[in-house]
Amino acid sequence: MSDMSTVLIGKKPAMNYVLACLTVIQNGSNSVTLKARGRAISKAVDVAQILTRRFATDVGVKNIAINTEQVKSIETGAMSNVSSIEIILER
Amino acid sequence: MSDMSTVLIGKKPAMNYVLACLTVIQNGSNSVTLKARGRAISKAVDVAQILTRRFATDVGVKNIAINTEQVKSIETGAMSNVSSIEIILER
Numbered sequence: 001m002s003d004m005s006t007v008l009i010g011k012k013p014a015m016n017y018v019l020a021c022l023t024v025i026q027n028g029s030n031s032v033t034l035k036a037r038g039r040a041i042s043k044a045v046d047v048a049q050i051l052t053r054r055f056a057t058d059v060g061v062k063n064i065a066i067n068t069e070q071v072k073s074i075e076t077g078a079m080s081n082v083s084s085i086e087i088i089l090e091r
Numbered sequence: 092m093s094d095m096s097t098v099l100i101g102k103k104p105a106m107n108y109v110l111a112c113l114t115v116i117q118n119g120s121n122s123v124t125l126k127a128r129g130r131a132i133s134k135a136v137d138v139a140q141i142l143t144r145r146f147a148t149d150v151g152v153k154n155i156a157i158n159t160e161q162v163k164s165i166e167t168g169a170m171s172n173v174s175s176i177e178i179i180l181e182r
Contacts, residue, residue, distance in 0.1 A: 042129060046174045064157065066139060081140075083140050087157070
């Protein structure tokens with residue numbers, strides 16, 4: 001069940017992820033977790049703000065954690081570090 | 092004194108801001124606050140991770156807050172919302 005309440009932020013417009021979060025919440029979940037890496041981190045913050053301020057004002061930020069993940073390049077096979085963020089939203 | 096321990100993340104390379112944070116810490120401050128808006132949010136997370144994992148391993152993340160700020164466009168004068176982040180690092 002925990003996987004179902006996680007929304008991975010990627011390259012789509014922020015609004016797509018806001019809708020994904022709203023779907024999770026309207027299916028009865030009390031919390032939804034946003035995860036993003038690299039440049040998508042800014043978008044994750046946007047999604048959290050749009051959601052909690054406009055569409056689900058009863059939902060708030062419970063916790064934010066940042067981390068570093070090792071990513072292997074598909075092209076060169078080299079390892080590189082990329083920052084990640086995890087925003088837990090809760091009703 | 093609180094202004095002196097705040098580093099505003101902008102368009103320069105991440106390493107510039109890491110050095111700015113190190114300067115704050117080496118001047119005797121026990122905490123440094125990173126602030127960023129919009130796309131610079133990802134870079135703020137990078138700076139926090141590079142600093143705490145490589146250059147100042149005795150410094151850790153104390154708190155992370157996200158918010159929305161209203162910005163007035165210089166060109167059109169229109170108001171728009173922009174996400175912001177505040178990362179408090181502490182020894």
